[in-house]
Amino acid sequence: MSARLFAQDxxxxxxxAARAGRLSRRQLLAAGALAGAAPxxxxxxxxxxxxxxxxxxHANWGGDAVHCTEDNYGKSFTEATGxxxxxDGSGPLEGTIQQMVDAGATIWDSCDSDMFTALRLGGxxxxxxxxxxxxxxxxxxxxxxxxxxxxxxxxxxxxxxDSSTIASQPTWADFFDVEKIPGKRTLFKWMNGAVxxxxxxxxxxxxxxxxxxxxxxxxxxxSIKDHIIFWNSGAESQQMLLExxxxxxxxxQTRASVIERDTGGKIKWTWxxxxxxxxxxxxxxxxxxxxxxxxxxxAFMQDPVLQVAVMxxxxxxxxxxxxxxxxxxxxxxxxxAAPENYERQIIASTEYWAENYDNVLNxxxxxxxx
Amino acid sequence: xxxxxxxxxxxxxxxxxxxALIVVPLLAMLVILYAYPLFKVLWISVSDPSFGLGNYEKLxxxxxxxxxxxxxxxxxxxxxxxxxxxxYVVAYAIVHVGERQRTWMWMFILIPFWVxxxxxxxxxxxxxxxxxxxxxxxxxxxxxxxxxxxxRNQFGVIVGMVHYMIPYAVLPxxxxxxxxxxxxxxxxxxxxxxxxxxxxxVFLPLSLPGIVAAGVLVFILTLGFFVTPAILGGGKTxxxxxxxxxxILQVVRWGVGSMLAVVLVxxxxxxxxxxxxxxxxxxxxxxx
Numbered sequence: 001m002s003a004r005l006f007a008q009d010x011x012x013x014x015x016x017a018a019r020a021g022r023l024s025r026r027q028l029l030a031a032g033a034l035a036g037a038a039p040x041x042x043x044x045x046x047x048x049x050x051x052x053x054x055x056x057x058h059a060n061w062g063g064d065a066v067h068c069t070e071d072n073y074g075k076s077f078t079e080a081t082g083x084x085x086x087x088d089g090s091g092p093l094e095g096t097i098q099q100m101v102d103a104g105a106t107i108w109d110s111c112d113s114d115m116f117t118a119l120r121l122g123g124x125x126x127x128x129x130x131x132x133x134x135x136x137x138x139x140x141x142x143x144x145x146x147x148x149x150x151x152x153x154x155x156x157x158x159x160x161x162d163s164s165t166i167a168s169q170p171t172w173a174d175f176f177d178v179e180k181i182p183g184k185r186t187l188f189k190w191m192n193g194a195v196x197x198x199x200x201x202x203x204x205x206x207x208x209x210x211x212x213x214x215x216x217x218x219x220x221x222x223s224i225k226d227h228i229i230f231w232n233s234g235a236e237s238q239q240m241l242l243e244x245x246x247x248x249x250x251x252x253q254t255r256a257s258v259i260e261r262d263t264g265g266k267i268k269w270t271w272x273x274x275x276x277x278x279x280x281x282x283x284x285x286x287x288x289x290x291x292x293x294x295x296x297x298x299a300f301m302q303d304p305v306l307q308v309a310v311m312x313x314x315x316x317x318x319x320x321x322x323x324x325x326x327x328x329x330x331x332x333x334x335x336x337a338a339p340e341n342y343e344r345q346i347i348a349s350t351e352y353w354a355e356n357y358d359n360v361l362n363x364x365x366x367x368x369x370x
Numbered sequence: 371x372x373x374x375x376x377x378x379x380x381x382x383x384x385x386x387x388x389x390a391l392i393v394v395p396l397l398a399m400l401v402i403l404y405a406y407p408l409f410k411v412l413w414i415s416v417s418d419p420s421f422g423l424g425n426y427e428k429l430x431x432x433x434x435x436x437x438x439x440x441x442x443x444x445x446x447x448x449x450x451x452x453x454x455x456x457x458y459v460v461a462y463a464i465v466h467v468g469e470r471q472r473t474w475m476w477m478f479i480l481i482p483f484w485v486x487x488x489x490x491x492x493x494x495x496x497x498x499x500x501x502x503x504x505x506x507x508x509x510x511x512x513x514x515x516x517x518x519x520x521x522r523n524q525f526g527v528i529v530g531m532v533h534y535m536i537p538y539a540v541l542p543x544x545x546x547x548x549x550x551x552x553x554x555x556x557x558x559x560x561x562x563x564x565x566x567x568x569x570x571x572v573f574l575p576l577s578l579p580g581i582v583a584a585g586v587l588v589f590i591l592t593l594g595f596f597v598t599p600a601i602l603g604g605g606k607t608x609x610x611x612x613x614x615x616x617x618i619l620q621v622v623r624w625g626v627g628s629m630l631a632v633v634l635v636x637x638x639x640x641x642x643x644x645x646x647x648x649x650x651x652x653x654x655x656x657x658x
Contacts, residue, residue: 095619120622184500189605190620229522230605244501358621365616366434369441369608 053109053289055084056297060112062089068313073301080300083293092284094121101126101285109287109294112152115144116353118280122148123354128283134295139302139320141337144278144350150298152281153307154317154336156345157193160241160256160269161248169270175248176201176220178227183247186240187221189230191364192353193250193275194221196346200273210349214360218367230368241267250275254315257334276336276345279316311335408635411628418625425629435613435626439633442610445524445599446592449531453588454581456532457539464540465547483537491601494530495521522604530598538591539584546580547573579649586645590638610634 056077060069066089074085090096092111098121100106113121121127127148137145144151161170166181174181175197187194195212198220204213221228229246231237237251241259256269281301283294301307307318308326317336318324324338332338336345415425428435464475482490497503498521505517520526550573558568596611603609610630617627642651 093619095622095624098622099618187605225606232600232605236601243499245499358623361616361621362434362623365608365613366437369606370434370437 051290052081053083053293055086056109056289056293057086057088057107058110058112058297059088059090059092059108061091064314065089065112065316068310072306072309072313076303076306077297077300081296083289085297097121097282097284098124098126104286106284106286107288108284109289110281110283110297113149113280113282114353115146115149115151115278115280115350116348116357118146118149118282119350119354120357121282121284122146126285128285128287128291128294130283130298131291131295134292135299136302139304139322141319141321144280144319146280149280149282151278151319152301153279153310153319154276155279156253156271156274156276156317156336157188157197157250158253158256158269158271158274159197159248160251160259160267162241162244162246162266163268164266165247169268169272170248172197172201172273173203175250176224178224181247184227184229184245185224186229186231186237186246186249186251188237188250189232189368191361192277192348195360195364196275196348197250200346206273206346209346210352212352212356212360214356214363218363221364222367225368228368253317253334253336257315271341271344274345275348276342277348278319278350411631414624415628415632418623418628425625428626428629429633435630438608438613439610441524441607442593445527445531445607445609446589446595449528449535449592450585450589452528452532453535453539454585457536457543457584457588458577458581460536461540461543461547464544479537479540482533487534487597490534491530491598494526494533494602498526498529521602522606524603524607526602526604527599527607530602531592531595534595534598535588535592538588542584542587543577543580546583547577550576582645582648586641590641593634593637 058069058074060066066087069087070085074087077083077085088108092108092113094113094117097108097111097113100108118127129147130145130150132145135145135150140151159170159172159175165183170181175185187197195214195217196209198217199209199212200206202216202220204216229240231240231249231251234252234255237249238255238259240246241249241251242263251269253269253271253274256267259267260269281298283291283298287294289297302320304318304320304323304326307320307323308331310316311318311323311331311334315334317334319337321337324332324335327335327338333341335341416423418425429439430436460475460479464472464479467475495502499505500517500519502521504520505514508514508518521529554572554576555568558572559565563571594611595609596615599607599609600612610633614627614630614634617623617630645651
């Protein structure tokens with residue numbers, strides 16, 4: 001009787017240690033065997049979630065991102081580890097992740113997330129920590145290695161314009177000058193890029209951009225509001241330029257380059273003063289496959305060859321600086337973080353947006369819908 | 371089909387009908403899947419971020435929220451009014467045409483009714499935007515020089531919403547008009563009323579319950595519009611459904627989002643309450 005209690009107590013001690021992260025899985029298994037409690041593996045719960053999981057579920061924003069992630073990262077990961085990868089394209093918005101975690105029903109092992117969202121969620125205790133013993137900091141462009149999220153890829157808000165009506169590449173100042181260049185323009189309905197562009201147009205120096213003078217930006221947007229329509233999805237921004245509904249747009253580089261190709265160069269765009277946003281990968285709290293395997297999966301996606309393959313598939317710019325060396329000149333020209341492009345852009349402040357995203361977005365939406 | 375409340379219901383004995391047991395599982399499911407989450411929404415609205423009525427205070431202090439609510443109410447009322455007028459005309463026509471035409475007319479009502487809201491919204495966009503078919507035609511015929519802003523504004527939102535809502539207006543109106551005895555109009559004519567007078571003083575009052583029912587149905591449904599204003603509004607038309615979604619999913623202010631959801635539910639109940647003064651709800655929802 002006491003032997004069993006002792007065994008149980010050993011087990012409990014070990015479980016506590018394991019929960020506190022002081023024991024490796026091997027030690028834990030050995031402890032289980034020692035205590036003569038082999039069957040407890042099934043009942044031990046969380047600590048044994050580190051067992052090889054059946055699958056990893058990665059959530060992203062849908063569309064091509066689903067099959068591009070599955071076919072490249074996913075397939076290779078399965079070959080390497082035997083663990084299946086399922087990509088859920090339903091959109092891991094901040095509120096969705098938080099709701100899932102709060103309800104104790106996390107179904108995702110990893111998510112695409114804006115870098116600033118990673119900070120926001122991490123600060124609220126909604127994310128698993130990144131394990132830098134597994135994830136390699138050297139494979140991530142500095143400084144985007146946070147406690148609760150790593151840089152996953154890049155996207156950028158570039159100025160695209162219709163060269164059949166506009167003779168030369170406009171600046172943000174031209175974008176907000178409807179006297180100089182008549183016609184409608186389009187900005188992102190969900191604010192990112194738009195507020196910064198307005199301030200740059202109003203004469204704020206790029207290195208003085210953050211913290212943003214939101215009132216000034218909104219006043220600038222107000223000044224041409226009748227000439228702005230707002231895009232809600234990448235496809236919509238593409239369609240507006242293709243159909244000639246707008247003459248200029250502050251749109252993602254992925255869409256801009258596709259439109260340029262599809263129109264045979266009629267629509268042009270530039271990296272100059274584009275707003276580059278780092279996008280993160282995060283692990284929602286209590287993910288089904290466990291912290292270790294989720295970290296392994298993130299580490300696996302650091303492979304520069306795979307990152308370039310994914311970029312080819314749907315355009316997102318690799319996070320691993322080594323990826324640049326593997327690129328053709330054409331690929332480099334489309335990569336946000338290729339040094340020659342990177343230095344021409346303005347890097348969005350992750351810290352600023354982590355702090356202010358909710359307030360500024362509400363203010364922005366209030367303004368554009370007024 | 372639509373008659374003013376009769377005494378039939380009240381005469382039914384007030385003891386438990388054994389058949390009522392059949393609805394118990396359904397009722398339980400409703401309580402668990404509907405009432406409980408709704409209660410939780412209510413709870414979040416008074417407890418997030420802190421306990422109290424802070425979120426509700428925003429109804430009186432936050433200009434952005436007030437403006438959004440006003441936009442919602444305004445667009446929904448305009449949409450309801452237009453959809454009701456058009457729906458009434460269509461329903462009136464369907465009641466009075468011959469069998470063959472009726473089949474055709476139903477087809478034109480029902481086929482768009484079954485098409486997804488997304489497809490219909492994008493179709494309007496294709497037709498109405500600055501270089502769309504309508505504007506191209508207007509310019510080609512020399513009617514306008516510059517494209518007319520028909521979409522990406524509140525006008526476009528109303529067009530899309532009215533189009534979506536017409537079948538919802540026609541169906542209850544048609545049902546109520548079918549129930550009107552055509553001999554009443556004939557009698558009015560026989561007694562010397564001019565055609566329009568007969569319509570105004572006999573047919574229209576008799577179709578009033580249908581008008582109220584359809585109007586309320588349309589109004590309540592318009593309150594929940596999400597896709598149409600989001601796409602046809604060009605980002606400048608923010609209505610309550612989208613606003614709630616932003617608060618819940620993007621800026622993660624569940625308190626504010628839930629508060630607005632409660633406001634929406636209250637609007638619906640108030641509308642139903644107001645309507646119940648005119649028509650019997652049980653008849654409206656087919657319970658009698």
